[in-house]
Each structure stands twice: as structure tokens, then as C-alpha cells.
Amino acid sequence: MVTGGQGFIGVNLVSELQKRGYDAWSADILQSKDLRFLRCDVASYRQIQRIFEGKEFDYVYHAAAEYGRWNGEAHYENLWNTNAVGTKNILTAQKEYGFKLIFFGSAEVYGDYDGVMAEDVMERIPIKQMNDYALSKWVNELQILNSSKMDGTESVRVRLFNVYGPHEHYSPFRGVVPVFIYRALHGLPYTVHKGHKRTFEYVEDICRSLANIIDDFKPGEVYNLGSEKQYSIEELSDIVVKHTGADPSKITFKEEEPFTTRFKIADSSKAKADLGHKMTITLDEGIKRTVDWFKLAYRIGE
Template sequence: MQKILVTGGAGFIGSNFIRYALNHSDAQITNIDALTYAGNESSLSDLADHLRYQFIKVNLVNEEEVEAAFSEPYDLIIHFAAESHVDRSILDAGSFINTNILGTHQLLKKVLEGKASKMIHVSTDEVYGSLNVGDEAFTESTPIAPNNPYAASKASSDLFVQAFHHTYQVPVMITRCSNNYGPYQHPEKLIPTIIRKALKEEPIPLYGDGLNIRDWLFVEDHCRAIWNVAEKGKAGEVYNIGGNHEKTNLEVVKTILDYLKKDRSLITFVEDRLGHDRRYAINSSKIQQQLGWQPETTFDEGLKKTIDWYVNNELWVRDVLKKDKQL
């Protein structure tokens, strides 16, 4: 039985991945999470009694807590844990530096010590910077050029991962994904914010002219991609994971409003975010050709699943927002 350590498993992508792994393998999953604003135990409350799942509260910056989590070695670490909200990083970059850089370093040391056979470091397309309309999509060889504190912290952690592989031959891989969406995403993120405000018929804030472009990836497709990397990926490699669904933020808002039969007059343009990247686009041909993965969920299909989930889980949304205010 494979033993997998998932960091940040109480967060959006991590919780979805844990469900995927438990449903598609016989793996034993240990989830460590600091339960900051992005991590919510309620996202995995239904797994509390699962025989192949355990949760340990761990702050990756705390060496003693990390050491305790490695009482036994793991076959694989999948490192999701990260502070990830750009707006928060602009207000205060400190926690992003601690979790995203120092926390990653703690895990790299454990792999170097032989406490894990290999590690997948889950990163983001934001490390590449911004594209103009008409530019070629990001490839794995695109130079890193982060434009906000969050992206800079992730780029820094990526470089540490690559340095540990080059210097110590640590068996690590990096994945860089486009914007994820789906169930259990924190309510302050773009798509959940649009949904919950539309349901209440509240004004929906949209940065700038609303024409910033993102490539949208349904979270279940992302989980499959990471599993493919775990099974077939090569140490030292970077794998881009994209959804092939580029949409302007304005298009996304209009699509959600139309699905919920709400008036588009709810759209409210607000002052643009500082350092707002114009466009992200991922070329994921490498993982498709080398590992046989490709996205399976269309944007319309994934968005409908996401909207329906939030409509049916208003209690979860309220609990997360309540907890967030208490932190």
C-alpha cells in the first residue's frame, strides 16, 4: 500500500485530490495542514472515519511539527500547501514568504533525509508573469517573471525545488497549473464570489475593464494530471497543466449570471488590482504527449457543476466565511 503525504489537504485543490486518490487507489493518505484561512476541516469532514485517511494539524514553518509528521517515511509527498490569494499577498507578503518558501524548504530537507521517496511540488502559471493577447502560451521553458508577491513566493519555491534536484539529486517534480475552479474553493476567489453575490443579487465587483484573461482548469482534471505525474513523471521535470479554456473575467461573470438567471446589471467595475497580470495561457502539450493526460471537462460543464455545488452548499460557504473573520 502506497503511503502518501498531502500538504495543504484541507484546502481547495488538496481536498479534491485526497478524494480522487482515495477513490482511485489503495493509498494511505496523511493530510497535514495549518488550517489558515484557506484550509477548512469541513472540506473533508465526511472522511473523518475513513480507514485510509488521517489528518494532522501541522504548520510547515514549525520544524518540530514537521518532524512529528514524518515519524514514518512516505512513498510520495504532494505539496499543495501555500498561501495563494494575490490580493492578500499585496496587503501583506510575510505569510506568503513563510509558508511558500520556508515551508517548501522544510519538505525538501525531509526528502533529502530519505523521509520520502519523491515529491511533487504544485505550483502555478503565475510564476511566468503576464502575456499579451496573441502571445504564445506559456511552456515549461518560458522564463520565470512573477509580477506580484504571491507569484514571487511561488517562483522562489520553484527555484529551491530545482536547486535541490540539481545539487542533491533529490527526486522532485514541479507542476504549474492554470486557474482552477470547482467545489470547495474558498468563497473569496473569483468564481465563488460571483456565485454567492449573484445568488444574493448583490453588486459583483470586477477589476478594471474585466478583460483580463485566464485559462480555466476544472479541479478534477487537475487532480488526474497530478496523479499521472505521480505515476509516470520524471524527476527534475516541470509539467504545465492547463484547461485550454481562455476566458475574460467579464465572460465568466456573464456566463454565471445567465446560468443563475440574474441581471447583468449586477456587474460593477472597480479600480484595478495593483500589478494585475493581463493574460495567462498554458501550453500543456508536454504532459499530454509524455504522460498521456488531457483535460476532459469543458468549461460550460465544469462551471455548471461548480455553480450547482455552491447553490447546494451554502452552509459550507457561511461556515468558511465565519471562520475567516475569526482568524
């Protein structure tokens, strides 16, 4: 089962798991016409119990969360209720029902650290998370570690970097890729903050690595799922302009954005060794595919 299965990564992951022959179900607070769908707000333990009635899940991918640093600041009640209480509820259900858990964490937990982000950095160096979203994701990891010690639950944590691709709808709180593409296709201005570099991971590549976790499940492990090549946000914007035909004069350039790290350098060597993790889709090709999806989803050009 995938909690948050109607979300961007969840939809793609359920599809990948079903392609592999798994009986993969989706659980989400949103409605769905999918036959393998269970409606549930993870912040309600009663609703979580109900979805396990009569069903036995070997693995649960826990993707349900309030996403994004600015969303977390604007809607912090929702953030903490869904992310902290919701994850505690999932862990309580794990103790009761005995499934193995794969938790969707975030590279935001690396906070103000500006070096190579290896998984053990969190154990070696005092880190200051820079926003409520990052704090909530680190709290979630601590909850999981405590549950493992106290209750013997078995979990794997993953830290995602900048995943993008089809099925990520526009919101002003989403990442730069959907925001840039949506606004570019609609002829709207957008802002590029200079001085930042990021890795970008196409969602199909990430979902392949996520699905590989259950082939050789290693309780207690934590994996970075990132890529090696870094791009400046200006370079990303140029690729978006290339594939959308947007007017460059509508782009405003500003200095670095506050409360964010300037560089995120991912060390994904452990995921490469254990999960066969690799990026097969270039940023240029991935942006092209994502632009094509946006045109269909938002009926642009009809």
C-alpha cells in the same frame, strides 16, 4: 501525503488518489475529522518531523501555501513564512526521509510575459513577476532546483492556471470564479475587469493529471496544467449569471486590473504527452456543478 490537503485542490486530490486505491493522507494546519489526517504547519519543521514519525510516504504532494496576489500583498509575512520557509522545510524533510515530491506551482511565475506560456520560457526569457505571490512561487521552484543539485532530491513541479470547482470556499482573495458565484448567489454586486482573458480548468480534470504523475514519475520535470480555450472575464461572468440567475445590473465593468497579465495562454503539450492531461468538463458544465456545490455548502434556498 498531500500538504494543504484540507484546501480546495487538496481535498479533491486526496479523494482522487483514494479512489485509485492509494493510502492517501492529508496534512494541513486546519483541523479535520478524517482518520487519515495529520495536523501540521509546514512553517514549523518540528511539526513536519512529527508527521513522519512512524510513517513512510513514497510521494508528497506539496500544496500547502498562502494563495493569491492580493492576499500576498495584505498578509506578506504569512505568505513568505508559509511559502518560502514552509517549502524549505519540506525539502529538508525530503532529504531526511527520501520521498518523491510533487510541487504545486503557479502560472503567476510567468509574470509580465504575454506570449504562449511554455515551460522553458523561464529559462529563455527574463521574466518579471508582478506580485509577492508570484515571486514566492518562483522562489519555491528555485529552492527545489537547488535541492535537487545539492542533495539529490527528486521532484516534479507543476504550474497551475485557473483551477476552479467544488470545495473552493469564498474569500475576497480567491479567484474570480468563487468570488463571482458567491456574490451572485447572495445578491451582492461584483466587478468585472475588461480586457483580460484566461483559461479555466475544472478541478476533477486537474486532479486526474496530478494523480497520473506518480504512474510515471520523471524527476526534474515541470508541467503546465492548463487548457487551450480562453475566455474573457466578461464571458465567464455571463455563464455565472446564467446558472445563478443573478441580476446583471449589479455587475460593474471596469478597465483592466493593475499588476496582472492581460492574457494567459498555456502550452500544456508536455503534460498531454506524459500525463494524458485533458479537459473533459466544459466551462459551462463546470460552473453549473460549482454553483450547485455553493448552494449546498452555503445553504442557499433552504
